[in-house]
Amino acid sequence: MTQQQALQEYVLRLADSAMILGQRLSELTGKAPAVEEELASMNVALDLVGQARNWYEYAAELIDDGRNADNLCFLRDAHDYRNLLLVEQPNEDYAVTIARQFFFDVWHYFTLKSLVNASDERIASIAAKAVKEATYHLRRSSEWVKRMGDGTEESHRRMQNAFDILWRFTGELITPDDVDNAMFKAGIGPDPEQLRQDWLGMVREVSAQATVTPGAEDAWMYMGGKRGEHTEHLGHILAVMQFLPRAYPDATTW
Amino acid sequence: MNEREPSSVDLLIASDRVPANANPELLTEEAIWALLENVKDPEVPAVSVVELGIIRRVDWDGEHLTVDVTPTYSGCPATELIEELIAEALRAAGIRHIKINQVLTPAWTTDWITEEGREKLRAFGIAPPQGSASKMSLLGVDEVIACPHCGSEHTERLSEFGSTACKALYRCLDCREPFDYFKCI
Known part of the structure; x- marks a missing residue:
């Protein structure tokens, strides 16, 4: 893999993970448990979709094969998507929605914080904008993990259940592959070992306050999202998300 | 679609255009x-x-x-x-x-809202951002936000997210009015 290919892959991963989580959160429109939480979910979704657009625009320039940001988002199939498996998991109950957000936010926050200093100027500037939003997201999701985990017997049971369900998708966040390693060597991506320690450290800290038990570090993990091997859920998300632009490819206004 | 003659409205719009x-x-x-x-x-x-x-x-x-x-x-x-x-x-x-x-960098911060801007936000019923964005802690406690209507500092946060991405939702416990807070980033 050339340096250029690794860079393209890396930017697509950032774009796809933000986009798919944004799409997942958008599914809560009209269905969130409280109006404030609906506003929050839509706000976070909006931030993520906006960040995804910034990443897609850069990815389109790097790939340079005539496709624009919209084409990358709406005209690639599941095996071309490079998002983390975690973000494509269904909303389930609100504890699962929040735990998914929390695991992602911790990863997102530390990743973006490092990318602010990337040797690639464009990445650094997109990250500088996004990290402020991710910080805000993390404050909210960690507060909810604590409130539900250390809440009633029922909310505690559900938050623990959410941790148990989602833990197997978290290994991918902190296990580097060739692309991650190449990006670190190029002075762009975060130090994989540092990211792993930061992620585990914060997850443990918040879990302790929330009185929930995270999974084992050596637990068996599902991997593959970063190379296009997805769970059964992604195809369904794309079917909903991509229907309109695929059905009406020439439409310029909706 | 049928072709149509330019209406008086079209002409009005055209005549509104300032010449280069x-x-x-x-x-x-x-x-x-x-x-x-x-x-x-x-x-x-x-x-x-x-x-x-x-x-x-x-x-x-x-x-x-x-x-x-x-x-x-x-x-x-x-x-x-x-x-x-x-x-x-x-x-x-x-x-x-x-x-x-x-331009994305340096990233916008609420610190760049001018003094006049802050005053106008308050008069409009939106609490302006307080303090410096860089001092916000990651998992820290919330700062005290004064009610833009009555000035009371006896307020509570209803939601970290409000009617737009840039605002949070608060309520004044004295005058009982809900209000938007232009949040610090």
Whole structure:
């Protein structure tokens, strides 16, 4: 893999993970448990979709094969998507929605914080904008993990259940592959070992306050999202998300 | 669709158009800034884009005017509309060659909202951002937000997220009014 290919892959991963989580959160429109939480979910979704657009625009320039940001988002199939498996998991109950957000936010926050200093100027500037939003997201999701985990017997049971369900998708966040390693060597991506320690450290800290038990570090993990091997859920998300632009490819206004 | 004759409305719109300024260089950069003071944020019409701090640079290169604009949030849906409103205001002043440049770095911060902007937000019923954005801690406690209606500091946060990406929702425990808080980032 050339340096250029690794860079393209890396930017697509950032774009796809933000986009798919944004799409997942958008599914809560009209269905969130409280109006404030609906506003929050839509706000976070909006931030993520906006960040995804910034990443897609850069990815389109790097790939340079005539496709624009919209084409990358709406005209690639599941095996071309490079998002983390975690973000494509269904909303389930609100504890699962929040735990998914929390695991992602911790990863997102530390990743973006490092990318602010990337040797690639464009990445650094997109990250500088996004990290402020991710910080805000993390404050909210960690507060909810604590409130539900250390809440009633029922909310505690559900938050623990959410941790148990989602833990197997978290290994991918902190296990580097060739692309991650190449990006670190190029002075762009975060130090994989540092990211792993930061992620585990914060997850443990918040879990302790929330009185929930995270999974084992050596637990068996599902991997593959970063190379296009997805769970059964992604195809369904794309079917909903991509229907309109695929059905009406020439439409310029909706 | 049928072809149609231009209606009186079309003619009215056409006659509203200001002819291109033959001497765009007559408008100094200060004049451009003053002109942009009239362009309001479509989501918070109390403040102008200048007061909001999203205009970063105005620069003439011969007859070409470049305006650097920075979005408040990555996903702010008003970004494109704001750019269009800016271009429209400049065109109306007769400037023909306009480039609106979107810059992401340095990232916008609530610290860039001007003093006048903050006062106008308060008068509009939106609590302006308090303190410096850089001092916000990651998992820290909330600061005290004064009610923009009665000034009481006896308020509570209802939601970290409000009616737009840039606001949070609060309630005053004294005058009982809910209000938006322009949150610190």
